[in-house]
Amino acid sequence: DTAVSQTPKYLVTQMGNDKSIKCEQNLGHDTMYWYKQDSKKFLKIMFSYNNKELIINETVPNRFSPKSPDKAHLNLHINSLELGDSAVYFCASSRRQGVTDTQYFGPGTRLTVL
Amino acid sequence: DQQVKQNSPSLSVQEGRISILNCDYTNSMFDYFLWYKKYPAEGPTFLISISSIKDKNEDGRFTVFLNKSAKHLSLHIVPSQPGDSAVYFCAAKRDTGTASKLTFGTGTRLQVTL
Numbered sequence: 236d237t238a239v240s241q242t243p244k245y246l247v248t249q250m251g252n253d254k255s256i257k258c259e260q261n262l263g264h265d266t267m268y269w270y271k272q273d274s275k276k277f278l279k280i281m282f283s284y285n286n287k288e289l290i291i292n293e294t295v296p297n298r299f300s301p302k303s304p305d306k307a308h309l310n311l312h313i314n315s316l317e318l319g320d321s322a323v324y325f326c327a328s329s330r331r332q333g334v335t336d337t338q339y340f341g342p343g344t345r346l347t348v349l
Numbered sequence: 350d351q352q353v354k355q356n357s358p359s360l361s362v363q364e365g366r367i368s369i370l371n372c373d374y375t376n377s378m379f380d381y382f383l384w385y386k387k388y389p390a391e392g393p394t395f396l397i398s399i400s401s402i403k404d405k406n407e408d409g410r411f412t413v414f415l416n417k418s419a420k421h422l423s424l425h426i427v428p429s430q431p432g433d434s435a436v437y438f439c440a441a442k443r444d445t446g447t448a449s450k451l452t453f454g455t456g457t458r459l460q461v462t463l
Contacts, residue, residue, distance in 0.1 A: 276456055280450060
């Protein structure tokens with residue numbers, strides 16, 4: 236009965252490969268997010284989808300492409316992986332409640348690019 | 350440009366004492382502030398929040414104080430327990446209209462000793 240789940244938890248791959256990370260939430264939320272936590276522990280937003288529509292797109296290389304097949308899922312596809320993509324990627328979701336819009340996070344996917 | 354700062358990377362407190370974690374921000378457009386707790390290999394877990402129109406919010410052992418004029422907030426944990434040992438992230442929200450954009454600090458590692 237995990238609220239926000241991600242697969243895989245660990246991902247080790249070679250430079251140049253294409254990989255995907257999946258995220259699902261069973262909270263009935265309408266907004267989902269992808270965050271990247273780099274080696275300096277900064278947690279920075281990458282994308283946000285609301286009802287399957289892209290609403291936040293930070294300065295992220297276009298090798299990263301989010302896909303939202305429905306409100307409960309937001310997947311992240313990464314093309315031509317580079318060493319600098321190594322990080323922990325967190326998915327999150329929220330339901331808009333006026334000002335109080337609390338985001339709930341998944342367990343993270345640790346991506347290592349060799 | 351780091352808009353949310355947690356200047357203490359670590360803090361050690363004895364069990365039963367008060368833990369005070371601090372956070373400073375620079376953007377006056379932030380309207381909502383949150384604290385997240387993170388254990389190793391897990392995602393951030395929502396702890397407590399405060400709206401910018403309030404100066405205090407209390408939930409059990411956790412109290413968050415907001416000083417808007419100083420652009421400063423703090424999390425008080427009393428009494429501290431060993432299970433509170435974790436990394437604590439301060440986050441500030443700015444409303445984009447359809448989604449909340451969270452900006453995180455770099456975290457403070459709290460160690461509660463026996």
